[in-house]
Amino acid sequence: MRVGVVLVAHSGALAEGLAEVAAQMAPDVDVVPAGGLPDGTIGTDYDTVSAAVDHANAGSGVVVLYDLGSAQMTAELVVESLTDPGAAVVVDAPLVEGAVAAAVAAQGGADRAGVARAAADAGGTGAESRPEGEAAGAAPPADAVRTELTLANEVGLHARPAALLVRAIAGVEADVRLRFGSDEADAHSVLAIMSLGARKGDRIGVEATGPQAREAISRIETLAERNFDED
The missing domain is CATH 3.40.50.510 (Phosphotransferase system, mannose-type IIA component)
Incomplete structure (x- = not known):
């Protein structure tokens, strides 16, 4: 229930x-x-x-x-x-x-x-700019798991795909962040993800830390491979 x-x-x-x-x-x-x-x-x-x-x-x-x-x-x-x-x-x-x-x-x-x-x-809730002086290629935490994805679904990370992403990692013990350009967002927040404004063809970075970081990354990669169920 x-x-x-x-x-x-x-x-x-x-x-x-x-x-x-x-x-x-x-x-x-x-x-x-x-x-x-x-x-x-x-x-x-x-x-x-x-x-x-x-x-x-x-x-x-x-x-x-x-x-x-x-x-x-x-x-x-x-x-x-x-x-x-x-x-x-x-x-x-x-x-x-x-x-x-x-x-x-x-x-x-x-x-x-x-x-x-x-x-x-x-x-x-909203996208956060990285702290001044932190470059886009700055080293992640030592235990971080990272990947990059190119959005192939028609609407990018708008409402429904953002909700699917949040649901995909619900209950997973990991802190997950999405990065697009100079902004980043908590992957557990629909509104933060939407505020990135990532569209079809855009490339986003995903970074996860915590006991189930690899599981979180795997779930997001699988969702992206399914084009966020838009097919």
């Missing part, structure tokens, strides 16, 4: 559209929209959010995200009224980025705390 995700928004269309996007990256996760009032107008509704939390909880808990302040209040009231308030948590995170990060983390088997942390961390 995976952690569920509930998206509380003032607009039903916003919540539903975002849930659809997140579900594309995490097909086995219940991402439940809870947007708008019952009559279709703008607002948040306690009963709608409560039903969404119940639906999303398959036994591993629920992470609830929201768009604006009053949505936060509604979400917190729902969680506080649960028979087991510990079954769900309301997370302060950017709604779009947080929803994607949370869904992918849940798909990878993270527990509720891990999914909540992924959502909360999404606000600061």
Whole structure:
């Protein structure tokens, strides 16, 4: 059973559209929209959010995200009224980025705390420039495993391929970094990978350290050889 995700928004269309996007990256996760009032107008509704939390909880808990302040209040009231308030948590995170990060983390088997942390961390996620003075060919750590890949899939490292890459190394004991040009990204973060802007034909570097570094590299190479399942 995976952690569920509930998206509380003032607009039903916003919540539903975002849930659809997140579900594309995490097909086995219940991402439940809870947007708008019952009559279709703008607002948040306690009963709608409560039903969404119940639906999303398959036994591993629920992470609830929201768009604006009053949505936060509604979400917190729902969680506080649960028979087991510990079954769900309301997370302060950017709604779009947080929803994607949370869904992918849940798909990878993270527990509720891990999914909540992924959502909360999404606000600061992005490609990082290497420290000044660190050359592109600087020596990696002694225990690092490295490879280079040329992206052959049509969309490069955009949303779905990025999510597949994160899922491929979920649970592997390794710190994995992707490098493109002067930027690098944590390979466990969908948003960081996407922010690299790597497209078809681009060559990226992959570096892994840790007990399962070779396994992580092997999984990424296999995924690239499959063209990220785009064929």
